[in-house]
Amino acid sequence: MAEEVRVRYAPSPTGNPHVGNMRTALFTYLFAKHNRGKFLLRIEDTDKKREVEESYSAIYDSLKWLGLSWDEKVILQSERLDIYKEHALQLLNSDKAYQQEEAIFFKTKKEGSTSWIDLVGNKSIKFENRQVEDFVILKSDEYPTYHLASVVDDHLMNISHVTRGEDWISSTPKHIMLYESFGWDIPQFAHSPNILATDRSKLSKRHGSIGVLDYKRDGFLPEALINFLVLLGWTPPSGKEILTLSEMIEEFDLKDLNTAPAIFDVRKLEWMNGEYIRKTQNSKLKTQILEYLKDISQGKLEHPADEELDKVIPLVKERIKKLSDFIPLTDFLWEKPEYEQEVFEKVVKKRLDIVKLLKEMLEVMEKMEKPWKADMFEKTFRQFGESHGLSATQTFQLIRVAISGQLVSPPLFESVKILGEEETLKRANEALAYLEKSSS
RNA sequence: GCCGCCAUCGUCUAGUGGUCUAGGACAUCGGGUUCUCAUCCCGAAAAUCACGGGUUCGAGUCCCGUUGGCGGCACCA
Numbered sequence: 001m002a003e004e005v006r007v008r009y010a011p012s013p014t015g016n017p018h019v020g021n022m023r024t025a026l027f028t029y030l031f032a033k034h035n036r037g038k039f040l041l042r043i044e045d046t047d048k049k050r051e052v053e054e055s056y057s058a059i060y061d062s063l064k065w066l067g068l069s070w071d072e073k074v075i076l077q078s079e080r081l082d083i084y085k086e087h088a089l090q091l092l093n094s095d096k097a098y099q100q101e102e103a104i105f106f107k108t109k110k111e112g113s114t115s116w117i118d119l120v121g122n123k124s125i126k127f128e129n130r131q132v133e134d135f136v137i138l139k140s141d142e143y144p145t146y147h148l149a150s151v152v153d154d155h156l157m158n159i160s161h162v163t164r165g166e167d168w169i170s171s172t173p174k175h176i177m178l179y180e181s182f183g184w185d186i187p188q189f190a191h192s193p194n195i196l197a198t199d200r201s202k203l204s205k206r207h208g209s210i211g212v213l214d215y216k217r218d219g220f221l222p223e224a225l226i227n228f229l230v231l232l233g234w235t236p237p238s239g240k241e242i243l244t245l246s247e248m249i250e251e252f253d254l255k256d257l258n259t260a261p262a263i264f265d266v267r268k269l270e271w272m273n274g275e276y277i278r279k280t281q282n283s284k285l286k287t288q289i290l291e292y293l294k295d296i297s298q299g300k301l302e303h304p305a306d307e308e309l310d311k312v313i314p315l316v317k318e319r320i321k322k323l324s325d326f327i328p329l330t331d332f333l334w335e336k337p338e339y340e341q342e343v344f345e346k347v348v349k350k351r352l353d354i355v356k357l358l359k360e361m362l363e364v365m366e367k368m369e370k371p372w373k374a375d376m377f378e379k380t381f382r383q384f385g386e387s388h389g390l391s392a393t394q395t396f397q398l399i400r401v402a403i404s405g406q407l408v409s410p411p412l413f414e415s416v417k418i419l420g421e422e423e424t425l426k427r428a429n430e431a432l433a434y435l436e437k438s439s440s
Numbered sequence: 441g442c443c444g445c446c447a448u449c450g451u452c453u454a455g456u457g458g459u460c461u462a463g464g465a466c467a468u469c470g471g472g473u474u475c476u477c478a479u480c481c482c483g484a485a486a487a488u489c490a491c492g493g494g495u496u497c498g499a500g501u502c503c504c505g506u507u508g509g510c511g512g513c514a515c516c517a
Contacts, residue, residue: 008455010517011517012516012517014516014517042443044517046516046517047516049513049516050516050517055457100496102515103491103515104515105515107457118445121445123445125444125445126444127444128443131442131443131444131513133513135514135515136514136515137515138515139515140515143515144515145514145515145516146516146517147517149517153448164445165511166445166446166511167442167517168508168511168517169445169511169512170444170445170455170511170512170513171512193446193508193510194490194511195447195512196509198451200509200510201509201510202511204512228452231452231453231465232452232453233452233453235451235452235453235454239454239464240467241464241465248448257513258452258453259445259446260445260446260447260451260512261445261446261450261509261511262451262453263451263452264451264452265452265466265467267467268451268452268465268466268467269466271465271466272467272478274478278479284498316478317477317478317479318478319477319478320478321478321481329477329478335480339447353473368453378475381475391475392474393474393475393476394474394475395475396475396476397453397475397476399475400475400476401476406477407475407477408474408476408477408478409476409477410477411475411476411477412475412476412477413475424466
């Protein structure tokens with residue numbers, strides 16, 4: 001029976017964790033949880049030149065936002081310098097390493113080959129040892145390199161399976177040689193394929209938002225991002241496309257991972273996010289939208305208020321793919337619309353007709369019994385349209401533009417209801433005034 | 441250049457030698473519902489399974505080669 005599964009996510013603090021790294025972290029997390037093991041976090045901050053101070057909190061925030069909690073205290077490599085040095089010295093003293101210009105180099109084996117079974121794809125990967133050159137394990141500033149630090153820590157942390165990106169495949173022989181030199185058990189390795197940008201190149205900053213937190217800011221839900229990422233390279237045996245974290249844990253196995261790199265297509269993410277938004281309870285969606293708006297307005301949010309949101313959410317729920325879509329769709333409700341001649345003309349061709357129609361509509365509205373009822377409103381204006389040679393679409397579009405300035409909005413009657421009779425009349429009047437002015 | 445990984449619709453993928461004249465999802469296009477936009481429903485187009493050789497009665501599935509993509513070859517991780 002295998003020992004306890006202990007795995008780790010080991011980012012270096014050089015910026016916001018991007019979706020590729022996070023997907024590897026996700027796979028690692030799922031593997032741990034599926035096997036009732038531990039998921040640990042270690043930050044590899046051994047290169048002070050490349051370090052970005054904010055990345056520490058970005059790493060924590062990203063993991064927390066996605067719901068990937070780690071099980072033990074975070075390990076910071078920068079606090080363990082003496083441990084690495086001690087191990088480097090141990091190799092030096094046993095003639096397995098040598099010093100050159102202040103740095104310590106590891107002597108690699110030059111004969112034979114080194115191989116391992118990679119859990120992703122369950123395949124054997126082999127390197128000829130003569131291809132593996134001696135490499136630095138302790139730099140002249142006494143900081144360890146990745147190779148030494150990760151091997152030492154993985155051993156000391158009792159890591160059972162080393163999961164990381166496939167760009168580490170070529171250095172794995174170095175790591176195996178280190179384990180052997182120390183006389184330690186060699187963990188299992190699993191290298192997951194990369195995520196590529198649409199042009200098949202490695203995902204990088206120039207492709208725009210690639211950090212996990214960028215997606216948060218763009219209005220994506222963590223559940224949707226997770227779900228999208230997990231499907232990049234993995235299909236659950238059940239074939240389900242929409243699944244919760246616990247369903248993923250239930251079904252996950254490293255051996256089912258695809259070996260080919262995947263391209264990140266944001267359009268599918270957007271679809272999935274829409275699916276999640278639609279199945280979210282209104283009350284929960286309310287707090288999510290409110291929090292999102294507060295976040296991006298840095299707390300200076302005036303509208304919508306809590307009770308305004310209650311009315312609006314059912315109207316927008318099926319119309320937004322991202323939380324951020326809420327803004328352009330609803331801001332006319334709390335901000336004065338800006339009118340444009342051309343927008344009106346998209347509904348009715350002649351400007352003079354528009355003025356005339358709007359005037360009459362206004363009269364009808366003023367005479368309508370208050371409070372306005374949706375069905376009354378609809379009936380009245382359907383009749384109005386018929387008697388003026390307008391289609392229902394034209395009629396309602398004209399009203400829509402008059403009260404919102406836009407051709408697209410949530411359903412008209414409900415929007416009018418939220419605005420209220422007074423505000424609706426006021427806007428219709430303003431629209432009319434605008435048109436009369438611009439046509440004179 | 442050397443070494444390694446990879447290769448099914450535009451994209452994510454199903455497929456583990458015969459049931460594949462290749463299935464699903466996103467995107468695209470067309471239609472229906474409808475006050476706009478969406479949602480929802482129906483339908484279409486889209487992959488000679490990168491190419492070439494084998495093995496086999498039979499290959500998308502196994503083997504070899506080629507091509508292409510990606511990665512590594514730092515006192516970065």
